[in-house]
Amino acid sequence: DIQMTQSPSTLSASVGDRVTITCRASQSISSWLAWYQQKPGKAPKLLIYKASSLESGVPSRFSGSGSGTEFTLTISSLQPDDFASYYCQQYNSYSSWTFGQGTKVEIK
Amino acid sequence: EVQLVESGGGLVQPGGSLRLSCAASGFTFSSYWMHWVRLAPGKGLVWVSHINSDGSSTTYADSVKGRFTISRDNAKNTLYLQMNSLRAEDTAVYYCARQWGSGWPLDYWGQGTLVTVSS
Numbered sequence: 001d002i003q004m005t006q007s008p009s010t011l012s013a014s015v016g017d018r019v020t021i022t023c024r025a026s027q028s029i030s031s032w033l034a035w036y037q038q039k040p041g042k043a044p045k046l047l048i049y050k051a052s053s054l055e056s057g058v059p060s061r062f063s064g065s066g067s068g069t070e071f072t073l074t075i076s077s078l079q080p081d082d083f084a085s086y087y088c089q090q091y092n093s094y095s096s097w098t099f100g101q102g103t104k105v106e107i108k
Numbered sequence: 109e110v111q112l113v114e115s116g117g118g119l120v121q122p123g124g125s126l127r128l129s130c131a132a133s134g135f136t137f138s139s140y141w142m143h144w145v146r147l148a149p150g151k152g153l154v155w156v157s158h159i160n161s162d163g164s165s166t167t168y169a170d171s172v173k174g175r176f177t178i179s180r181d182n183a184k185n186t187l188y189l190q191m192n193s194l195r196a197e198d199t200a201v202y203y204c205a206r207q208w209g210s211g212w213p214l215d216y217w218g219q220g221t222l223v224t225v226s227s
Contacts, residue, residue, distance in 0.1 A: 102152035
C-alpha cells in the first residue's frame with residue numbers, strides 16, 4: 001500500500017504568515033493528490049485536487065504543487081478562518097485512498 | 109444542492125454490530141463511487157472502504173477487512189456500512205464521501221455520524 005507522510009504535525013503561525021505543509025508519498029502517485037481542510041465538528045472540505053488544481057470556491061491564497069512523491073500546500077497569507085487541520089490524500093491506487101497524518105495549524 | 113446525510117451511529121458494546129446509512133440527494137448517486145472515511149478522537153482521517161458506482165467492486169482498509177461490509181442501493185440513493193465484531197479502536201466519527209471516478213478526488217462529504225464502542 002502507498003504510505004503518505006505529512007509534515008509538520010502542528011504548525012503555529014500568525015495572521016498574514018505564509019504557511020507551507022509538505023506531503024511525501026512512499027511511491028510515485030503522479031499528480032493524484034488532494035488537500036482537505038477540516039475544522040472541529042465539521043466535514044472535511046476539498047481545497048486542491050490533482051496536486052495543483054484549486055477547487056471551485058476556494059480562495060486563491062491556497063495553492064498546491066508537486067508531482068511524483070513530493071507535494072506542498074501553501075497558504076500565501078494566513079487568515080483567521082484558516083486555523084484548522086489539513087490533510088493530504090493520494091487517489092492513485094484503485095485499492096486504497098491513503099491520507100497523511102494531518103497538520104494542525106494553530107494561532108501563534 | 110448536494111447532500112450526504114449519515115445516520116445509524118451510536119453506542120455499542122465490543123463485539124457488537126451496527127449499520128450506518130448515508131442518504132444522498134442533489135446529484136446522480138448511481139454515477140458516483142462512494143467511500144466511508146473515519147476520524148477517531150485525537151487522530152487523523154483514515155479511509156475505511158470504497159464501492160464503485162454499480163456496487164460490483166468494493167475495497168477495504170486492512171483494519172476492517174472481514175468485519176465491515178459496504179453496499180449501496182441506487183434505487184434508494186443510499187450507501188451503507190455494516191460493521192460487525194466492533195472493537196474499541198473502531199470508535200470514530202464516520203463520514204461518507206463521493207468520488208466521480210478514477211482520477212477524481214473525494215469532492216463532497218457528509219457531516220458524519222459518531223460510533224462509540226465501549227462496555
